[in-house]
Amino acid sequence: MAWDLKVGELKESYVTEDMIWQRLNYFFFDAKTTTSYKYGFFKALLENLYVMDEERNLHYDYLFYDFTKIYWNLVVHHQLWQSNAKSQYSSIQRILEDVQIEHTIPKNWRFDQLPVSLQQEIVQNIKKAGKQYVIGAFYGDVDGLFYRFHLKDESLQMNPPVLQFLKKYQRLITNLTNYQLAKFLEKYNPDFTQMLIRVEQVSQRENLKEFRELLQTACGATCFYCGKTSKKTLHVDHFIPWFYVQNDKLWNFVLACASCNTRKNKRVPSQHYVKALLLQNQQVQQQVRMDYFYAYQPEKLEELYQFAISNGCKVWL
Ligand SMILES: [Zn+2]
Incomplete structure (x- = not known):
């Protein structure tokens, strides 16, 4: 036993x-x-x-x-x-x-x-x-x-x-x-x-409000993908889609306008957005509690991105 x-x-x-x-x-x-x-x-x-x-x-x-x-x-x-x-x-x-x-x-x-x-x-x-x-x-x-x-x-x-x-x-x-x-x-x-x-769906959260507020404070109310500032509520988007990562880490979140979020759907963005997210994370990391970035490494995000694609996530843009 x-x-x-x-x-x-x-x-x-x-x-x-x-x-x-x-x-x-x-x-x-x-x-x-x-x-x-x-x-x-x-x-x-x-x-x-x-x-x-x-x-x-x-x-x-x-x-x-x-x-x-x-x-x-x-x-x-x-x-x-x-x-x-x-x-x-x-x-x-x-x-x-x-x-x-x-x-x-x-x-x-x-x-x-x-x-x-x-x-x-x-x-x-x-x-x-x-x-x-x-x-x-x-x-x-x-x-x-x-x-x-x-x-x-x-x-x-x-x-x-x-x-x-x-x-x-x-x-x-x-x-x-x-x-x-x-x-x-x-x-x-x-x-x-x-x-x-x-x-x-058991691991899904009721809402992502906490992450929206943190990102909005650190990065402003602009869409990560198209750069437009929005007066309407921005969506909190899992950069690497939720269905694949099944978790909610601040370093995998971006703000997106409704149109970009809907068009991206369950795909990963193209490679140059990975660089943009690494920069965003650098910026956000300085402004939030340390545990939001526990065990985070830029290489980890890059590795996750590659594995998401080899696990069948399609690429958007
Ligand atoms: Zn957009």
Whole structure:
């Protein structure tokens, strides 16, 4: 049993793509699942591939922020049962339902609508449960190839070839994870329709107002693409489209007029806009709290751009 491991060293540092596919196939199709946790955890990990420091450490606060967001939206917003037995509450579901009742939070609220201090409090509680039940379990399913961890630490460390692999196949693997999570939830929540769509959208925020205000203060109310100043509300655009990155980082946001935003749709802008965004980030970085740019590097944005294209994002302009 691996779920109660406190420490996991990397089993191999030399890992081929075949070995990784083999472990992923085992994880997706044969590993034992009594709750949805491992899928939710892997989904959160995939949302954080570009939030690691130079040593490829992923801080638990970032990982479990996204894990908590996913579970809040599944459990409270969608009211979905998370274990494989009706008599057996999963502890994460219990924690979240208790918070919702205690603070009388409307059930339709998404995680990003909660007050920031409450979000942080919930993340710390879920982090405790996640450390206990998920990090070792997932580590065991992938045979110790993906990361090393010590529960005393505040981060796990990714195996370099595995991190590259996950970036290279990010879109396929994200979709597979969504599919398996939806399949699990569908089995134990038979009355719900459109489970896959719910899962695919579970990480989406209610709104991006916070980012609009920061960008408008730092860059003014002009469209990043056409340069026009707009009196109307500008859209907050994911430079690398959301469907691909599945996260909301300030360094991947630009302001866009309605017309540019609609025309760009789910595509990436052409290469010269990458340079413009690197400049914008330089400027914004000086004016906001440091954690908005945690682990950001210009090279990371360039790498993300290249991987987005090789993962099938079309180019606009
Ligand atoms: Zn425009």
